[in-house]
Each structure stands twice: as C-alpha cells, then as structure tokens.
Amino acid sequence: MPCVAQQPARTQPAAAKPAVAKPASPAPKPGAAASNATAPSTTGKAAPAGKAAVPPAGGAVSKPAAKPATATSTSAAKPAVVPAAAPAAKPAPPLPANLGSSDPDTRYRNGKTLIDQSRFELAMDELLPLTPPAAKYSRGPEAAYLYAVAATRARKWAEAEQMLNLLRTEYPQWPGLSEAYFLQAQVSFEQGEADNALRVLGEIPAGQLRTQQQAMKATYLARLRDKALWQNLVRRYPQDTTVARAYAEQLVFGGLYTDADRGQLEQVVKQFSLDRARYTPRPRAQRKSSYNVAVLLPFEFDDPSWETRRRLQFVTDLYAGLKLAADSLQREGRSLNLFAYDTGADTLGLKQVLALPELASMDMIVGPVYKSGAKILARYAQQNQIVAVNPLSQDGALVQDNAWYYLFEPSLATQGRLAAEYAYRSLGGRPAVIFHEDNKDEAAFAEAYKRAYESLGGRVLGVRRIDSNNPESLNAGFGGVDLKSAGHLVVASDHRKAGPYALGVMQSQGLTAPLLAYASWLDNPSISLGQLDRRDIYFVQPKHLDATLPGVRRFRQLYTQQQNIPPSVFAATGFELLYYFGSQLHQNGPGFQQQLANSGPISGVLFQGIGYSNQAHDNQYVPITKLERLEVEVQNPVGLR
Numbered sequence: 001m002p003c004v005a006q007q008p009a010r011t012q013p014a015a016a017k018p019a020v021a022k023p024a025s026p027a028p029k030p031g032a033a034a035s036n037a038t039a040p041s042t043t044g045k046a047a048p049a050g051k052a053a054v055p056p057a058g059g060a061v062s063k064p065a066a067k068p069a070t071a072t073s074t075s076a077a078k079p080a081v082v083p084a085a086a087p088a089a090k091p092a093p094p095l096p097a098n099l100g101s102s103d104p105d106t107r108y109r110n111g112k113t114l115i116d117q118s119r120f121e122l123a124m125d126e127l128l129p130l131t132p133p134a135a136k137y138s139r140g141p142e143a144a145y146l147y148a149v150a151a152t153r154a155r156k157w158a159e160a161e162q163m164l165n166l167l168r169t170e171y172p173q174w175p176g177l178s179e180a181y182f183l184q185a186q187v188s189f190e191q192g193e194a195d196n197a198l199r200v201l202g203e204i205p206a207g208q209l210r211t212q213q214q215a216m217k218a219t220y221l222a223r224l225r226d227k228a229l230w231q232n233l234v235r236r237y238p239q240d241t242t243v244a245r246a247y248a249e250q251l252v253f254g255g256l257y258t259d260a261d262r263g264q265l266e267q268v269v270k271q272f273s274l275d276r277a278r279y280t281p282r283p284r285a286q287r288k289s290s291y292n293v294a295v296l297l298p299f300e301f302d303d304p305s306w307e308t309r310r311r312l313q314f315v316t317d318l319y320a321g322l323k324l325a326a327d328s329l330q331r332e333g334r335s336l337n338l339f340a341y342d343t344g345a346d347t348l349g350l351k352q353v354l355a356l357p358e359l360a361s362m363d364m365i366v367g368p369v370y371k372s373g374a375k376i377l378a379r380y381a382q383q384n385q386i387v388a389v390n391p392l393s394q395d396g397a398l399v400q401d402n403a404w405y406y407l408f409e410p411s412l413a414t415q416g417r418l419a420a421e422y423a424y425r426s427l428g429g430r431p432a433v434i435f436h437e438d439n440k441d442e443a444a445f446a447e448a449y450k451r452a453y454e455s456l457g458g459r460v461l462g463v464r465r466i467d468s469n470n471p472e473s474l475n476a477g478f479g480g481v482d483l484k485s486a487g488h489l490v491v492a493s494d495h496r497k498a499g500p501y502a503l504g505v506m507q508s509q510g511l512t513a514p515l516l517a518y519a520s521w522l523d524n525p526s527i528s529l530g531q532l533d534r535r536d537i538y539f540v541q542p543k544h545l546d547a548t549l550p551g552v553r554r555f556r557q558l559y560t561q562q563q564n565i566p567p568s569v570f571a572a573t574g575f576e577l578l579y580y581f582g583s584q585l586h587q588n589g590p591g592f593q594q595q596l597a598n599s600g601p602i603s604g605v606l607f608q609g610i611g612y613s614n615q616a617h618d619n620q621y622v623p624i625t626k627l628e629r630l631e632v633e634v635q636n637p638v639g640l641r
Contacts, residue, residue: 435489
C-alpha cells in the first residue's frame with residue numbers, strides 16, 4: 001500500500017463537504033483551486049471576468065440544480081444509474097409468412113423483410129439458396145448483396161466477405177457492383193485489413209460513392225494506432241488526401257508523433273495544403289518533479305441546500321479519494337497539484353471552465369461525470385493534446401477514436417467481451433442463452449458477449465431482450481426458448497426484478513446450468529446470499545474491493561480518520577484513478593499513451609486490477625467473482641485471466 005499522509009481527524013456530517021486547507025505551493029491559478037486537502041470548499045463564488053477567483057474554490061460557476069447521471073450508491077458493484085421510467089415493451093414484429101418457401105421470390109421478399117426487422121441471421125438463411133449461379137434465380141446478384149448486408153449487420157465478417165467475393169466473381173456485370181465494393185471495404189476495415197480496404201475502394205469507378213468513401217476512410221482510419229502500418233499506407237497511397245490527412249491527425253492528435261516524424265509531417269502538410277497551425281504538434285513536455293491536474297466535477301457550490309449536497313455526495317466522495325491519492329503520492333516524493341473546477345450541472349459551466357487559458361497548460365484532466373460533458377471534454381483533450389480521464393463512464397464510444405481520452409472503468413462492451421472469454425475457458429464452451437435489458441448499455445454488453453463467445457468457437461442459442469418493469473416482457477423474454485439445452489445463462493441486468501425472476505424460472509424448470517450476472521445481484525434484498533451461494537453463479541464485478549487486503553484496510557482507516565465516515569466506492573475510485581495515472585505522469589511524462597499500451601493489467605492498490613493494453617482506452621481487466629461459503633472470491637486474478 002502506498003504511504004498516505006495522515007491528517008488530524010475532523011468532524012464532518014455525512015452529506016457535508018470538508019473544509020480546504022490552503023496549499024503551500026503553488027499559488028492558486030485564476031479560476032482554479034489548488035489544494036492538498038480532502039475536498040473543495042462549498043463557499044467559493046464565480047470570479048468576475050479578468051479577476052482571480054476567491055481561493056480556495058475559484059472557478060465556481062452558478063448553475064441550476066440537475067439530477068446527476070450517477071446515483072449515490074456505495075455498492076461495490078457497477079455504479080448505479082438513475083433509471084428513467086421504462087416504456088412498455090414493444091411486441092416483436094411477426095415473422096414473414098412461408099419461411100423456407102420453395103418459391104424464390106417469396107424467399108427474396110422474406111429476406112428483405114427480415115433485414116428490416118433486424119433479424120439478420122434469419123435473413124441470411126432465407127437468402128443463401130438464391131445466391132449461387134446454379135440456382136438460376138433472376139435476382140441472384142441482389143440476393144447475394146442483401147445476404148452480405150445482413151451478414152455485416154450481424155457482424156459475421158467471414159460470411160459477408162465470402163458472399164461478396166462470390167458476387168464479384170460470378171456476377172461481374174451486375175450494375176450495383178460499386179455498392180458491393182464499398183461494402184467489402186467496410187468488411188476489410190472491420191477485420192483490421194486497412195490496406196485491402198483501401199485497395200477495394202480504389203476499384204470503384206471514378207466519381208461513384210465519392211462522399212461515402214471519404215466518410216468511411218475517415219471513420220476507420222481514425223482508429224488505427226499502428227505506426228508501421230500507417231507508414232506503409234502513406235507509401236502505397238501517396239496521392240490519397242484522406243489518408244494523408246488521417247495520418248497527420250494520428251501523428252499530431254493520436255500520440256504517434258516523435259521528433260523523427262518532423263520531416264514527413266512537414267511534407268504531408270505542404271503536399272496536401274493542410275492547416276499548418278492545426279498540424280503543428282504541441283511541444284512534448286519533459287518529465288518534471290511536479291505535475292498539475294485539473295479536476296472538473298459538478299460541485300454546484302452555489303446551491304448549499306441539503307438536498308443538493310446529499311445528491312452530490314458521490315462527487316464529494318470522488319474528490320476526497322483523489323485528494324487522498326495526491327497526499328499518498330506526495331509522501332512518496334511524486335508531487336501532484338490538484339486544481340478543482342466547478343462545472344455545474346450543465347454543459348455551459350463546463351464550456352466556461354474549458355475556456356480558461358490555464359486549462360490548456362494542465363498535464364492531465366479528470367472528469368466530468370455527465371455524458372454530454374464527457375463528449376465535450378473528449379474533444380478538448382484531443383485538440384489540446386492533454387490526457388483526460390473519465391472517472392465513472394462505461395461508454396466505450398467516448399474513447400473509440402480518441403488517443404487522449406481514457407475511461408477509468410471498463411466499458412460495457414469490454415465487460416461483455418472479457419466475461420465471454422472467461423466463460424468460454426472456464427465452462428468448456430457450453431452453449432449460451434443471453435438475456436439483457438432493453439437499453440443501450442445492456443445491449444452493448446450482450447452484443448459483445450455474443451460476438452466474443454462465438455469468435456472463440458462457442459455457440460449462442462439466443463439473445464433475448466427483457467424489460468424488467470413489465471411482467472409481460474419478462475414472461476415473453478424467458479419464454480419460448482429451450483433453456484434446458486443451454487450450457488449456461490447470461491442475464492445482463494441491474495434491475496431488482498430481473499434476478500429473482502431468472503432464479504425463479506431456473507428453479508421451476510429444474511435448471512442447474514451456470515449463470516453469469518452483474519454483481520448488483522449481491523446487494524438485491526429480494527435475493528438471499530444463500531440462494532446465490534447454492535447455485536453456480538458468476539458475477540461481473542469491476543469494482544470488487546477485498547476488505548481483507550492490507551491496501552484496502554489501510555485506505556479505509558485513513559479515509560475514516562480524515563472524513564469521519566467510511567469510504568464509498570466513489571472515494572475508492574478517486575483514489576485508485578489518481579494514484580495509477582499520477583504514477584504514469586511521474587514515470588513517463590504527460591504523453592504516456594504508448595507506455596500505457598505496452599503494459600498489461602496490474603494489481604491495483606484497492607481494486608483487483610487495472611490496465612490499458614493493446615491500445616485500449618478503457619480498463620481491460622474485469623474481475624469475475626463467485627460466492628464460496630458466503631464469501632466473494634475472485635475467479636480470474638490478475639495474471640491468471
């Protein structure tokens with residue numbers, strides 16, 4: 001456990017924010033509060049234009065109260081999200097009549113209908129017999145193209161590529177061949193074959209789909225992080241403006257630039273008349289003895305009401321954890337200066353903070369907690385080439401094409417993928433049936449689980465959407481599927497009704513198959529720990545804290561001494577985040593992306609593991625836990641994943 005500066009205990013109500021001690025150095029910058037205390041003051045006011053804010057809580061922006069996206073739950077499970085009232089589940093559209101008909105026109109129409117209904121695998125089954133020339137179907141080329149469309153939407157890249165090759169070979173005179181080339185380029189990009197994708201796009205006749213080609217290139221090239229591949233692409237396509245601009249973007253904003261690239265970047269900027277001011281890399285900061293970190297959180301200083309303070313307790317806890325980590329690093333000789341900014345409850349406050357000149361000189365930024373603000377900060381971090389870390393979001397889309405923005409959490413898609421990899425190894429590849437709530441987050445988990453499990457050779461018998469607020473949806477979701485043939489079940493739901501319902505179905509049908517679920521089930525009062533212990537249940541638990549570990553015990557002791565309350569999971573998150581990324585600053589300087597990508601997950605000070613290997617920008621370690629004799633045990637410790 002890293003050493004943590006001990007401070008005298010202070011009396012503090014649970015919902016109040018502790019006072020701030022004045023920092024020894026450096027002096028507060030205008031608009032920011034630099035401190036070495038536990039949390040920012042609640043008395044700070046917004047500074048008039050051109051004047052320094054009153055320390056220690058400068059930069060406070062008056063904002064109306066708004067509900068945060070994250071609740072104040074202190075469960076060690078996934079941070080809860082305040083749910084909106086769920087609409088009634090929509091009934092699935094009826095299947096087309098005469099599936100598998102011997103009439104080719106009927107099958108063709110059914111295939112189109114099934115694609116419109118997002119039933120892509122059924123569409124593939126309907127269309128496949130119509131595609132070979134031996135079928136002598138007049139719409140064979142169209143059927144082959146629609147089959148490839150369905151396969152790409154089902155993310156079955158190999159099947160799509162095979163059919164597109166057939167279409168190009170057997171139907172070379174088809175008028176829609178340009179669309180087939182375009183779709184094949186997408187398939188190649190998705191399979192990591194950028195060179196082949198660009199070659200296929202080059203086969204599209206000049207002038208056709210030009211705008212769509214540029215958009216596709218810009219989207220997929222922004223995801224490439226392999227510098228050797230980039231240099232090869234630039235050599236092979238020296239006249240492609242989109243490739244050149246994307247390469248310049250990766251050099252300057254993607255963290256790939258080194259001094260050795262200066263000449264090539266200059267040549268690209270000159271040859272393609274790029275904006276020289278935009279494509280001039282920020283000078284690489286040298287390693288320093290002290291680094292400045294901006295913390296952008298919705299403290300809402302201008303609303304001191306008890307309701308607001310209680311609602312924002314998770315923000316106070318998060319910041320208190322950050323401060324405790326700064327104290328710990330300071331005691332180890334690794335100085336970090338935190339500058340706290342109140343972003344308020346809406347994006348206007350965040351934009352005002354980001355407009356402050358001193359933000360651009362920070363070495364790292366932490367925040368914000370609302371999704372709309374996260375997108376704004378992600379753009380700011382990329383444009384100003386400053387690493388920023390989101391403390392709570394699990395939305396992988398925020399970091400997909402951005403080399404300067406990180407999620408401290410594993411995204412829902414990463415959780416689904418890693419859970420599937422664990423299940424395939426540990427359960428022997430048994431067939432799966434997946435249930436998930438009818439929302440974006442749980443759908444992302446389920447899709448990633450299915451894709452990863454099938455890519456390893458496992459079978460997914462079905463993916464069922466449920467709305468746990470609607471009993472009819474639960475009945476329909478768990479009904480009509482042969483659960484007895486499933487080797488294991490997956491239930492991606494935090495809803496309080498989902499767990500009891502799933503366990504009830506298993507009991508009524510006498511099912512003993514393993515079950516994989518979210519760790520929030522451990523905190524569900526409608527399910528006893530005995531029920532969970534008796535069954536073969538595995539939990540996806542990113543925020544598992546083992547209270548028996550020395551680091552966790554020490555953290556809890558010191559936090560309680562300072563705050564007079566036990567630490568929540570948000571306090572632990574703040575501590576682990578800043579200790580990990582603050583250590584990266586001191587080891588590698590502000591541009592530490594490459595070093596981060598070359599290191600695998602390591603054990604955290606508090607949590608089970610953290611790491612950003614293989615160019616990932618969300619945490620690539622997810623603990624899978626299980627109850628054994630009523631004790632939570634990690635099944636995939638770091639190093640044995």
